[in-house]
Amino acid sequence: MHNIIIEKLKVIVKQLAIAFFFTAFFIFLTLTITKTKIDKAINFINSFAIIQNNSKGTTKNIQINTVTKRLVEYPNFGDIWARIIINSADIESNVYHGDTLDLLKYGVGHHAGSYFPGEGGTILIAGHNSTRDFGRLPKTQIGDEIIIKAVYGTYKYKIYDYEIIEAKALNEKLEINDNKEILMVYTCYPVDTPGYKSKRYVIYASLVGDSNE
Amino acid sequence: MNKKLKIIGSYFLLFIESILLFIITMLIVSKFTVLNNNYVKNNLEKNGYYKDLYDEIITEMSYYTNQSGFEDSILENIFTLGELKYETNKFIENTYKGKSLTIDDSKMRERLTNNINEYIKNSGFKIVDQKEINKFIDTMSETYKDEITLMGYASKGANILTKITSYSNRLIIVIFVAIIILILLNHIVLKRKESGIVFFTASFIILFCNYYFRNNIDLNNLFVYSNLVSKIAKYMINNILSISIIISIVYIVLGLILCIIKKIKKSY
Numbered sequence: 001m002h003n004i005i006i007e008k009l010k011v012i013v014k015q016l017a018i019a020f021f022f023t024a025f026f027i028f029l030t031l032t033i034t035k036t037k038i039d040k041a042i043n044f045i046n047s048f049a050i051i052q053n054n055s056k057g058t059t060k061n062i063q064i065n066t067v068t069k070r071l072v073e074y075p076n077f078g079d080i081w082a083r084i085i086i087n088s089a090d091i092e093s094n095v096y097h098g099d100t101l102d103l104l105k106y107g108v109g110h111h112a113g114s115y116f117p118g119e120g121g122t123i124l125i126a127g128h129n130s131t132r133d134f135g136r137l138p139k140t141q142i143g144d145e146i147i148i149k150a151v152y153g154t155y156k157y158k159i160y161d162y163e164i165i166e167a168k169a170l171n172e173k174l175e176i177n178d179n180k181e182i183l184m185v186y187t188c189y190p191v192d193t194p195g196y197k198s199k200r201y202v203i204y205a206s207l208v209g210d211s212n213e
Numbered sequence: 214m215n216k217k218l219k220i221i222g223s224y225f226l227l228f229i230e231s232i233l234l235f236i237i238t239m240l241i242v243s244k245f246t247v248l249n250n251n252y253v254k255n256n257l258e259k260n261g262y263y264k265d266l267y268d269e270i271i272t273e274m275s276y277y278t279n280q281s282g283f284e285d286s287i288l289e290n291i292f293t294l295g296e297l298k299y300e301t302n303k304f305i306e307n308t309y310k311g312k313s314l315t316i317d318d319s320k321m322r323e324r325l326t327n328n329i330n331e332y333i334k335n336s337g338f339k340i341v342d343q344k345e346i347n348k349f350i351d352t353m354s355e356t357y358k359d360e361i362t363l364m365g366y367a368s369k370g371a372n373i374l375t376k377i378t379s380y381s382n383r384l385i386i387v388i389f390v391a392i393i394i395l396i397l398l399n400h401i402v403l404k405r406k407e408s409g410i411v412f413f414t415a416s417f418i419i420l421f422c423n424y425y426f427r428n429n430i431d432l433n434n435l436f437v438y439s440n441l442v443s444k445i446a447k448y449m450i451n452n453i454l455s456i457s458i459i460i461s462i463v464y465i466v467l468g469l470i471l472c473i474i475k476k477i478k479k480s481y
Binding site for chain 1: 232407417
């Protein structure tokens, strides 16, 4: 009986050892022949792996370098980094970094590809036409003041123009440049009738003063 | 035949058998999981997909209500969870059959129109342009359909899915026949009975693939189309990996049984 058990164990060990050798040989063959393709496939799959950050917190420790005219550190996507105030139209709202529809549900959004106040370029801010956000934007007039209270300073702008454009023409019309600090604020138009809005009401304002806090 | 040659030939056949067993295992696992619409529907149900999808559609629609001068109240009861589940399941079944499907949104449109009319009546708005209202309803309808059909991406993959299913069915039959032939060759012609090796090897390869996949793919952060789809995809991948581990354990047990049986026969 004892011998039978030892014989059985010997067979099992022998077959396991051969199986182990077969596996190692198979892995060696596969990796040698298709390593590049496997790596490519893994990289492709991992390219879909993203660390999602849907932060809607407030960014606090942001400063602007007055020499380079660039923020030392940028807010996270979805963070509140300023308040926009247009007294003449009774508008005051939080400004989020990013202007996706998800963020616009909470307040107005700053287009992530545009500049920040103080950086000397185009600043693009969008908001829904509800009364909480930019519903009263068409009540503003040329010469009215827009204040942006950012976490790193307060910036004042004066409205010098406005226009109504087709939503389709938005990208073409609202060009982002770095040669002059212009604030562009827009909302869906018309604001006082229900239905799908295919137009945008845009106001243009230029920088008139700033105070770094 | 030379004894040494017999042994080498036998091991070579066992090695091929092992690889074929591994491949057929993977194909059968796929056939009963990702290539099976009932498996997908069961997993959607288990993970509360329909309720999450319902909430997501309402959230997506609410993005447009804000910009269109409406309130979210117009979205109340415009479609039911049952209707959404029915349309989603119908869509999945058709995708697996390689057929295209038009989502029925007629009831949803009717209820939304009623809610809008009620809202306009109560809020005192004047309709300046009926086209804007109609376009809003069209947009809501598109949102409803896009969310169910994953923006049409699923339909685009439908043809590939049916092809894969068809090929894998044929491949399973071919590999099965090949395995039987190899077993017969080994047992009858070469007179060697070490089939335990085949199960052990297939099991080790499955375990290695499992380990390699888990260590090289950032599964926790995998993002496929949307958070909702990613959640289901991650669940299904983990489930398939768990199934493959169970299969590899079963193969090891089968290998051990074959080893023991063989020795018993020899002992008597």
